[in-house]
Amino acid sequence: MLRFFLGRLAVLIPTFIGVSIVAFTFIRILPGDPVMLMSGERVMSPERYAELNQQLGFDRPLWVQYFDFLGGVLTGDLGNSIVTKRPVLNEFFTLFPATLELSLCAIILAVLIGVPLGIIAAVRRGSWLDQSIMGAALVGYSMPIFWWGLLLIILFSGILQWTPVSGRISLLYYFPPVTGFMLVDSLLSGQEGAFRSAVSHLVLPSIVLATIPLAVIARQTRSAMLEVLGEDYVRTARSKGLPPRRVIGLHALRNALIPVITTIGLQVGVLIAGAILTETIFSWPGIGKWMVDSVFRRDYAVVQGGLLLIAGLIMLVNLLVDVLYGLINPRIRH
Amino acid sequence: MTSKLTFAAILMAATAISGTAAAKTFVYCSEGSPEGFDPGLYTAGTTFDAAAHTVYNRLLEFKPGTTETVPGLAESWDISEDGLEYTFHLRPGVKFQTTDFFTPTRDLNADDVLFSFERQWQDDHPWHQYVAGASWEYFNGMGFPDLIESIEKVDDMTVRFTLKRREAPFLANLAMPFSSIVSREYADQLEAAGNEQLMNQQPLGTGPFEFVAYQTDAVIRYRAHEDFWNGEQAIDDLVFSITPDASVRYQKLQAGECHLMPYPNAADVEAMKSHPDLKVMEQEGLNVAYLAYNTTQAPFDNVQVRKALNMAINKEAIVDAVFQGQATPAKNPIPPTMWSYNEEIEDDPYDPEAARQMLEEAGVTDLSMKIWAMPVSRPYMLNARRAAELIQSDFAEIGVDVEIVSYEWAEYLDRSRAEDRDGAVMLGWTGDNGDPDNFLHTLLGCDAVGGNNRAQWCNEEFEDLVVQAKQVTDQEERAELYRQAQEVFKQEAPWATLVHSLSIVPMRKEVEGFVQSPLGDFAFEGVDLVE
Numbered sequence: 001m002l003r004f005f006l007g008r009l010a011v012l013i014p015t016f017i018g019v020s021i022v023a024f025t026f027i028r029i030l031p032g033d034p035v036m037l038m039s040g041e042r043v044m045s046p047e048r049y050a051e052l053n054q055q056l057g058f059d060r061p062l063w064v065q066y067f068d069f070l071g072g073v074l075t076g077d078l079g080n081s082i083v084t085k086r087p088v089l090n091e092f093f094t095l096f097p098a099t100l101e102l103s104l105c106a107i108i109l110a111v112l113i114g115v116p117l118g119i120i121a122a123v124r125r126g127s128w129l130d131q132s133i134m135g136a137a138l139v140g141y142s143m144p145i146f147w148w149g150l151l152l153i154i155l156f157s158g159i160l161q162w163t164p165v166s167g168r169i170s171l172l173y174y175f176p177p178v179t180g181f182m183l184v185d186s187l188l189s190g191q192e193g194a195f196r197s198a199v200s201h202l203v204l205p206s207i208v209l210a211t212i213p214l215a216v217i218a219r220q221t222r223s224a225m226l227e228v229l230g231e232d233y234v235r236t237a238r239s240k241g242l243p244p245r246r247v248i249g250l251h252a253l254r255n256a257l258i259p260v261i262t263t264i265g266l267q268v269g270v271l272i273a274g275a276i277l278t279e280t281i282f283s284w285p286g287i288g289k290w291m292v293d294s295v296f297r298r299d300y301a302v303v304q305g306g307l308l309l310i311a312g313l314i315m316l317v318n319l320l321v322d323v324l325y326g327l328i329n330p331r332i333r334h
Numbered sequence: 335m336t337s338k339l340t341f342a343a344i345l346m347a348a349t350a351i352s353g354t355a356a357a358k359t360f361v362y363c364s365e366g367s368p369e370g371f372d373p374g375l376y377t378a379g380t381t382f383d384a385a386a387h388t389v390y391n392r393l394l395e396f397k398p399g400t401t402e403t404v405p406g407l408a409e410s411w412d413i414s415e416d417g418l419e420y421t422f423h424l425r426p427g428v429k430f431q432t433t434d435f436f437t438p439t440r441d442l443n444a445d446d447v448l449f450s451f452e453r454q455w456q457d458d459h460p461w462h463q464y465v466a467g468a469s470w471e472y473f474n475g476m477g478f479p480d481l482i483e484s485i486e487k488v489d490d491m492t493v494r495f496t497l498k499r500r501e502a503p504f505l506a507n508l509a510m511p512f513s514s515i516v517s518r519e520y521a522d523q524l525e526a527a528g529n530e531q532l533m534n535q536q537p538l539g540t541g542p543f544e545f546v547a548y549q550t551d552a553v554i555r556y557r558a559h560e561d562f563w564n565g566e567q568a569i570d571d572l573v574f575s576i577t578p579d580a581s582v583r584y585q586k587l588q589a590g591e592c593h594l595m596p597y598p599n600a601a602d603v604e605a606m607k608s609h610p611d612l613k614v615m616e617q618e619g620l621n622v623a624y625l626a627y628n629t630t631q632a633p634f635d636n637v638q639v640r641k642a643l644n645m646a647i648n649k650e651a652i653v654d655a656v657f658q659g660q661a662t663p664a665k666n667p668i669p670p671t672m673w674s675y676n677e678e679i680e681d682d683p684y685d686p687e688a689a690r691q692m693l694e695e696a697g698v699t700d701l702s703m704k705i706w707a708m709p710v711s712r713p714y715m716l717n718a719r720r721a722a723e724l725i726q727s728d729f730a731e732i733g734v735d736v737e738i739v740s741y742e743w744a745e746y747l748d749r750s751r752a753e754d755r756d757g758a759v760m761l762g763w764t765g766d767n768g769d770p771d772n773f774l775h776t777l778l779g780c781d782a783v784g785g786n787n788r789a790q791w792c793n794e795e796f797e798d799l800v801v802q803a804k805q806v807t808d809q810e811e812r813a814e815l816y817r818q819a820q821e822v823f824k825q826e827a828p829w830a831t832l833v834h835s836l837s838i839v840p841m842r843k844e845v846e847g848f849v850q851s852p853l854g855d856f857a858f859e860g861v862d863l864v865e
Contacts, residue, residue, distance in 0.1 A: 031742040038377075041763055042475055043751060043785040052469055084369045085465040085534065094550045150581055158585050165586045168552060171361060171573055177549070283577040285551030298744070 023307035034298035078305030088305035097180025099286030106209035114214040118221025140215035149281035166283040170197040205282040213267040220263040224256040265321030359571040363592035371537040373511040386511030387857035390539035394509040398849040401768025417500040424491045429561035431544035444487040449518040464530040472512035500805040506767040542859040568862035594841035600658040619837040621714040623762035624829040626788035640827040642692035664831035671852035674816035690732040702735035704757030714762035775800040789828035
């Protein structure tokens, strides 16, 4: 198992270097000069332009800038944002817990609802239940997030007034962040009602962010289950008289879960993409919106640093998925 | 829990914290996060609202609701005969804020003023690069390094600026956010502790509100400054609840989660006006959207042609289709809220038939041209592509064939400056300091050709007027010169002036005392909540 783990880890190094090159190049390929954008309609004199370019180091050859970036990465310094002038790493870790908290809630919601729905649809294959679940999944999968988020806000926050409109917690509560996770910090603060407020603020954004992964997971679970339910060992299990619950829950599900876990792992990318829009609608202070704003401002340091950190996290999650995979299915280890 | 209850709870909590019976918290749903809290470092209005107009003051201030300057931290000033020396007498007894992170031991004095400007000006000043990449963009952009000869402390309460040339807009520039006065004593404390960067994270000034805390991208909290020199505030706490999406801001306003919001969607404004709990303020913004011909290229070097094209544009249609009525057609290059705006001028009438005739008389047939449309939405032009399409169809009516072109924004700004550029460029401007010079000379002066002057238009008569207006200090005299300059502009038509967009501020009915700023600022000094 250790060799398997180390092998996977070794593959990550060239991948990480590749990602650093892509992250560095991507933002520079886009047309648009960050120094020019800083001044907007106000035209800068050529001297001032040259001075700023030099100050920001953009006048140096690209490869020098890249190795400077890579050198920084190795020493844990991703540079400063051109816009806020603050260290990229600081900004990332200030905002990341908000995205992580929301993403975790969303993925838990998606798994807790998506997997059982998929199993039900598979077991009741062809029934009206199966068809409605798969129909709903298709709708969920194709839902434009922005529209969906606003619709929920108008309905639940505007008309019914069940949930707050946006933000992470009511303005009533104020405590310095300890972990950055509002659910944890609100409990630690000891302020009455803070935790409840944090939960109520999480409901709508979690639903919105969970919608697409939920649909994908439900569909994947269904098809994996269907495949497994037709296998010989399931027939054997059934024929030796095991109760259906045990056949489905133990024999079928454990094997069907392998592709499902892969799918869940792949949803990390979908979550990050979804977080960009969800965070904007719900005024959620996370990294999704931070990255988008930075792309528009051509804030090179933030985009390359942020991409690298996000890619690093996705790689880490994939590594975990691989390891989980190995635990569930011993054949893969060898 | 309903939102109304939430709101009541906020009030109760505020009461409990401050210990007074009627503590009031004012919540502003701001549109974005500040880049930082040192106004000298940045150029965005969002940052100025969060830092400059809350925490800080300047030597001069803009009189609320106008672009006129009035005394601020400087009680009075003298200008020397030659117009080069400005001597400012500081207001005595101005207190800096006392907060968890700083306790002042003295009142405002000349050292603070010197420090505030020298750090931006002198390359070798210890605070010049206190955050990496500090570029003091406005200080440079407004030309201060080339303008200022010296800044001296005459005595503890007197500061003298000596300029290299006469510059009437100088006073207005001192009322701009980048000229905010920071505390020298606070800076010394930070420097001693090696914590210089906190100047940009925990601001401290003399303004109406003191900084309490900022949760990145979420909430900024302020408290009223008890010893504020310009009087006590009616509210106890001020909160900026950062809400980037305009539809969501509107929902929060309706739910009572905030009291006031900036930048509504044009499509929501009618509903806001008829909402029982809301009221809406509106005013022409300090901006203009225009179409700049390249006056050096045929046939646009012919004023007849430019006039004819101007008469073919249906500006009302742009106001309706692009702004849903939230704009006014523009006749002058400066907006109506700006002093010296020339009311007398008559706009070229919308008259396609006459326009067609004028083109024929000018000997121009089968004209095909390019119109440049910006790729981004700006406050002065929400949808440039749509406006360009409307102009395209207007021009088709008089037999002019239009191709619409666009580039990535930075590319667009760069390419549109080129002196040999073809066609007409759509662009606009939002004023910096409320001074007409900031429109007329900046955008249409001879030395801006190849830069901000997208029409590449250098007219001797116009140039003389605006340069002269820069050098006299008497405001009425200046206004007269600018009014004449606007007449020359109208006769010569280097631009088609398109629209001035309206600035719309929706708020809850209980909000009192908010004054809409023609400069587009959101400042909350003097606001109150009255049930």
